[in-house]
Amino acid sequence: MIQFFKSIPFHIKSAAKSLVRHLVMTLSAASAVMVTLVLLAAFLMIAGNVSGFADHIEDEIRIHVILGENIVSEEQLQETKTEIEAIDGVKEAELSDKENELKLWIAEKGEIFSMYEGENNPLHNAFFVSVTDPDRIAEINDTIIALDFVDDAMYGGNSISTLISMLNTIRSGIIVFVAVLGVLAIFLISNTIKMGIYARTNEIAIMRNVGATNTFIKTPFMIEGMIIGLLGSILPCIGAYFGYAYLYNAMGGQLFSNVFAFQPINPFVFEIIGILIVTGMIVGIFGSFLSTTKYLRWKR
DSSP, X not given: OHHHHHTHHHHHHHHHHHHHHTHHHHHHHHHHHHHHHHHHHHHHHHHHHHHHHHHHHHHHOEEEEEEOTTOOSHHHHHHHHHHHHTSTTEEEEEEEOHHHHHHHHHHHHOGGGGGGOGXXXXXXXXXXXXXXXXXXXXXXXXXXXXXXXXXXXXXXXXXXXXXXXXXXHHHHHXXXXXXXXHHHHHHHHHHHHHHHHHHTHHHHHHHHHTTOOHHHHHHHHHHHHHHHHHHHHHHHHHHHHHHHHHHHHHTXXXXXXXXXXXXXXXXXXXXXXXHHHHHHHHHHHHHHHHHHHHHHHHHO
């Protein structure tokens, strides 16, 4: 092991020489990684923002619980709040008294309903209930509406459930696509490295004849793969930063409304850049490892 670490500078020097000597293949492999990472960056941005949209919508989903007309005193309101919050899956119950309910009604339906302000207010006290798991909101709504002191409860029905399901499906689909891109990148760089190995058949044969181990032979190729992956990630990183910053500023940081707010440039873009660099290097190392392992096993 100590000998391996001592030989690292030699392997790095050998890898650098090989990259320059086989410049065309180096650029070809780096281009393959670059194209894949550009697609990966685009899908990571989409996935990150879709996930943000979903989280924001889920945070905004609340059950509107309208209490019976006899629930008016502070003691009664506190008791109902405690009972609602004791339900499994309920995160918090926020009071909306009848005056606030009327304000919401006026904002939605128009100023004509301002005639009911004061003692003429016919509305009931209510709670806005947030839940820990939006997928259970229908079940929790049914539990709440069955309580004796509840007059009605609503959350948006099937449209909300469908929207959450759709966003979750999009997130899952993007994750699968990103995984496929990773496999594709490994395949492309593996094939490119393989061409480099075939071009250096005599060199590898000489190394074997003088007693070089498989690890000693593989290491320069794996370092080459890592460098190729790093080179291939440079342009995607630059494009990701300036492209996302332009899109964010051009659209005012949101899509249609603040419900669909984009992820902030910092740290979102820098996280993606980190992922691209690490992915490029890992793909390069893994692709080189597969090619050299297969070749050396075949030539044994």
